[in-house]
Amino acid sequence: MNHFEIRDGVMHAEGVSLEAIAAEIGTPAYVYSAATLRRHARVLREALDGHAETTDALIAFAVKANSNLSVLKVLAGEGLGADTVSEGEIRRALAAGIAPEKIVFSGVGKTDTELAFAIRTGVLEINVESAAELDRLIAVAAGLGARPDIVFRVNPRVGSGAHAKITTGAPADKFGAPVEEVMALYARAAASNHVRPVGLACHIGSQITELSPLKAAFAVLRRMTLDLRAQGFEVHRLDFGGGLGVPYFDRPGEADPVDYAAVAAEAARGLDVQLAFEPGRMIAANAGVLLTRVIHVNERPDGMRFLVLDSAMNDLMRPALYDAFHDIRPVRPREGAAGPYDVVGPVCETGDTFAKDRVLPPLEAGDLAAFMTAGAYGATMANEYNSRPLVPEVLVDGDRWAVVRARPSYDEMLAREAVAGWLIP
Ligand code: LLP
Numbered sequence: 355m356n357h358f359e360i361r362d363g364v365m366h367a368e369g370v371s372l373e374a375i376a377a378e379i380g381t382p383a384y385v386y387s388a389a390t391l392r393r394h395a396r397v398l399r400e401a402l403d404g405h406a407e408t409t410d411a412l413i414a415f416a417v418k419a420n421s422n423l424s425v426l427k428v429l430a431g432e433g434l435g436a437d438t439v440s441e442g443e444i445r446r447a448l449a450a451g452i453a454p455e456k457i458v459f460s461g462v463g464k465t466d467t468e469l470a471f472a473i474r475t476g477v478l479e480i481n482v483e484s485a486a487e488l489d490r491l492i493a494v495a496a497g498l499g500a501r502p503d504i505v506f507r508v509n510p511r512v513g514s515g516a517h518a519k520i521t522t523g524a525p526a527d528k529f530g531a532p533v534e535e536v537m538a539l540y541a542r543a544a545a546s547n548h549v550r551p552v553g554l555a556c557h558i559g560s561q562i563t564e565l566s567p568l569k570a571a572f573a574v575l576r577r578m579t580l581d582l583r584a585q586g587f588e589v590h591r592l593d594f595g596g597g598l599g600v601p602y603f604d605r606p607g608e609a610d611p612v613d614y615a616a617v618a619a620e621a622a623r624g625l626d627v628q629l630a631f632e633p634g635r636m637i638a639a640n641a642g643v644l645l646t647r648v649i650h651v652n653e654r655p656d657g658m659r660f661l662v663l664d665s666a667m668n669d670l671m672r673p674a675l676y677d678a679f680h681d682i683r684p685v686r687p688r689e690g691a692a693g694p695y696d697v698v699g700p701v702c703e704t705g706d707t708f709a710k711d712r713v714l715p716p717l718e719a720g721d722l723a724a725f726m727t728a729g730a731y732g733a734t735m736a737n738e739y740n741s742r743p744l745v746p747e748v749l750v751d752g753d754r755w756a757v758v759r760a761r762p763s764y765d766e767m768l769a770r771e772a773v774a775g776w777l778i779p
Contacts, residue, residue, distance in 0.1 A: 481507045646664055
């Protein structure tokens, strides 16, 4: 469920008309609904509260899905922590008021500097993904006289996800260490005075719409927990990662948080472990839209019809990168028959195509439209290709709204660069 609905003929985000936002700050722009963010956080929390095993689980929001400080602040207010993959993301989480004890540090290539920063910050855990990383972490921690808690990210040989580019748990994916290697690394870590192995993690992919692969991956962690304990090691935390998908089409999602919680609880039954989850998309995706304006409709004599928008692949990369589907809706629907369009942006690449032959309600030059389900992996993946200023972000909360990341002016964009001194006559 989300809070983007047509009211008095115009799409609103909660109590605010998208026309009003566009009139004030222009387009393209991301618009987020705080009520939807809160609702998604609560739905997951309530689902987890349904089982003793999952009741006190940490929900560490995957900051990569939406790293806007105001979004993180709303989620922090719901008690969420943060799953981070860079020093920048840790700094964002801290700036949004998320306590270090609720911050997980993941990622395949954390630098020594980032590891030292995470240790000094006192994050909850560092998720170690390889032998090479373990060795570097031990050296960094020794240098700081520290002993951080670590969990090992296992590659459970279960890959899932909507697209090969977002599958992370298959054997050939770069993520995590194979089961046998983690067993050996655990022993190596336990023998060190500079790390404290406390558990295991997995994350097998994103936009997962059926629970069976997650169930299989959690079962791997369960078995490893029992095996490690049988060898005398302490395992008291399991991090089940993120990955639950959302409906991008107008139909109910296949994977329900209540069923997801049941699968997680079953995997942890009787283990007496602290659980952590790292959801990104399921919290943020339906809490945001990309607001855009039709520049013109290019109707060719051969009948092809291009809907040319003022947003492009640099603002919302998902269709170009993963052939992802985003529903496109008029902000002020017109009377008339729907028809097919190729929906494109102004960037000079054929890949800058949001949809081909998409049947849409009538749209004309100057009309506003919204890409739905754009609150996750939208703004965070945006860039300034074709020297298009970085897309701004707006947060709506009831009848209030605020620009939470401003569109840079052209002067600001150019001021970030310098002409090398020797090039100036
Ligand atoms: N934890 C880890 C370690 C991750 O790598 C990810 C996502 C998550 C949690 C959150 O996954 P989620 O719950 O959002 O599925 N840019 C792609 C998605 C990439 C996901 C990468 N990892 C997209 O737009 O579909």
